[in-house]
Amino acid sequence: MSKILTTESGAPVADNQNSASAGEYGPLLIQDQHLLEKLARFNRERIPERVVHARGSGAYGYFEVTDEVSPYTRAAFLSEVGKRTEVFLRFSTVAGNLGAGDAVRDPRGFAVKFYTEDGNYDLVGNNTPVFFIKDPVKFPDFIHSQKRDPYTGVQEADNVWDFWAHSPASTHQITWLFGDRGIPASYRHMNGYGSHTYQWVNAEGEAYWVKYHFKTNQGVRSLDGEQAAEVLGADADSHQRDLHQAIERGVFPSWTLYVQLMPVAEAADYRFNPFDLTKVWPHADHPLVKVGRLVLNRNPENVFAEVEQAAFSPNNFVPGIGPSPDKMLQGRLFAYADAQRYRLGVNHTQLPVNAPRATEARTYGRDGLGALNRGGREKNYEPNSFDGPAQTDSPLAAPVRVEGHTGTFATPAHSKDDDFFQAGELYRLMSEGEKGRLIGNIAGFLSQVSRDDIVERNLAHFRAADAEYGARLEAAVAKLRAGDED
Template sequence: MPSEEVFNTPDGATYTTSNGDPIAEPYAVQRIGHNGPVLLQDFHHIDLLAHFDRERIPERVVHAKAAGAHGYFEVTHDISDLTCAALFNKVGKRARVTARLSTVAGEAGSADTVRDVRGFSVKLRTEEGNWDWVFNNTPVFFFRDPSMFPHFVHTQKRDPQTHRKDADMFWDFFSQVPESVHQLLILFGDRGIPDGYHHMNGYSSHTYKFVNAAGDIHYYKMHCLVEGGFRTLDSTKAAEIAGQDPDYGLKTMYNAIEQGHYPVWNVFVQTMTIDQAESFRYNILDMTKIWPHAEYPLRPIGKFVLNENPKNYFAEIEQSAFSPSHLIPGVEASTDPVLQSRLFAYPDTQRYRLGVNYQQLPINAPIAPIANFQRDGRATFVSQGNRPNYKSSIQPLSYIARTASQAKHEIWLGQATAELSSVTELDFEQARILWNKIFDESARERLVKNVSDHIRNVTSESIKRRQLSIFAAVEQTLSDRIADLIDLPHVTPLQVPDPSAALRFQASSH
């Protein structure tokens, strides 16, 4: 149903062609006589058809289905010891935000209540440029090697021959990537199906860096925790909703905002010094691992509120473009290899979908004035007038130096290598804690059932046994309980090297 605004405030516009020519009857076409052919001179009709043929832009390869809204971020705590970002120079300062919250694997028409990771993207418009948070609703991810990403996505999509989702592809991939088991326990646990987009948390997963005015580095992970706590659906309820109301997530978030029940997320960071990062048990660049809260507690920095629905979904949500490379002074990317790859892949996706000038679209344009040497290209809205398109002495630009981070900490010397991370016992420790200490028995029972219901659709016995051996490396009883439900014999744990074989984090390698 259209919003009350549509019903109550008609704009009284006059119908025209795309070039502004008023048309008396939009359904009429020019013909020769009553039964003759349509005339090519009927620009209104031809333009209508031609535009209709081009209405769709490429949907995102991942995160195609999404809800979105606008609101604000507000600084609630002083973190000037961590970052020199101007956004944080005053408690109470606000920045306008646009958020796009999504499923990952499904197409634009897929159901909102599938068991899937959720995307959690927020664009903050600051005086120093746009700062994009391109997060997920889980604190870890499936792997730490960036070259796996395209192949991983292929296995979550459709089989190239049958064009169906395929359990063999799904589990064939994960059974060859043992470090994915931590994320799999989250995905097939109670948190695997959020109850709508506005009842879930968001996590950076990646490690980023804050740089303060003195140039000191603090590594951080960010957590956006929804007020009132996250809500989830069980598999039965989710399947019922998917059949009856596949746009449930879009509807419930839109209606909540329309009714004044604005979603609020409190924002925290976990931080590490350089010394802490280098002595940490796990590699801080490994996004399959969390940082224990007992060792690295959550520090509040702000909150963000979504209090405004879009007037036009396509213009404000579908055309919104997020990238982890959209950073501001005082915030930097770490050398997490998956993050480093996303720094390229995400803006390149938008260049393909929206064009090279995607950041000139109103929804993506920063409030900070733009001055650079980029010019022209399709759909140029801001051409920067007669300003020279090179470093000119005739009309020179001003240049502001950035606060330099500690250069000694990040000096790399070495040969170019083709590197793939190795699996060790460390990759099962946190999943084991999740199974043994975080989940209660009822949560363990639901996890086992959820995995069993999915993996029993696999036709390859070797894939099922291989995945069971990974579960056994976490905890033998986990594997055995799944095996019993899918009528397979128990398997022994996957054998991996001990923790000493893991690659440790040492930023300076000279």
């Protein structure tokens, strides 16, 4: 016999097909607890979606250290070759809402939670090594400009390009996004980047600035605009389906993690500001150092519980890893946990996907909506005389030297820094075919802008990156706009 259906309080349900009514034709009864509970419960199934990166897919797996990096960091999970740590990874698109299609031109999120013995380490990155802006105060405006217009209710080319027209530093990321890698074929076929500069500190207290690169072992595969439109039309959930089915088939996707390392003393005179998120560190200056392998081998049992309720926060560090002064990162250190307190509640850290697994949370944080029995009967204040958890005396990261007066400052430029140099370098690295597709992709979108001044401001950025890049774009946009007038 199958198990008996119950109400939320565990009482047997006698009829799950017919509501209780006053007579056969009569109105329904308020005493039908099962009906009332079922309808009320259903009304509360949705929670706020993530304000960005709402659409995503997740999987569990492990990270295995393959190369010695203990000279650079004392992070316990990276301490020896062969060491494995459980991970949960959530991939995402950025601008679309929860039900949006997957095969779109948009950066992809690449958020990894390492369940380490020193607590959870969240590395919340993207599939691009750079970003559009360099100061977090611009982030809400940026996202507003990319999402639906408050009046027309659709994404407007005018808004997208108007924001970029006023943010010259976005030229590098735009060149990346409209290039061949702008629409990944699947989450398995793209790289992941920490993007920001972070700090590593070793057992001797020596600090390094570090950038993370996860290279896909499946090979990079992307779609062009036409292919993407076809995929999107046939299967809006193409990325989710691909990841889930690959893992079900036992074809486990993997990535190799490399880092770039910069001794702290080098940062002040490096020709690019190493804390500017719109710039990369050329590999010739800081070669890739291999760290390990990340493998995804288990699908979540329940998408809502484990993927929708997953909470990643760039301020979840472990001893041996810390933040850098990158202003964007500093803004993010606040934004995520704040978003999650709103989206999931103050006790979201106790949900199984978010709670530490290789250790336990020992905090005096108590109570709040949805609290489990954290702390039980133990004292809820510190210090106490009852053997409660006490602070460690070993520093978690290295001190960072600062000087100057408080104020609002533009991100400092080093000798080679301007908003266009690296965008031009990226363009010049492309093959003729890649350049042509890049021009076509940008022109197709930029030509939809209704105002000449917005188009011109953007063209000026591409000209500043590379004269040929700008000239070709100008011609392509002019041709498309002339065509529109016919």
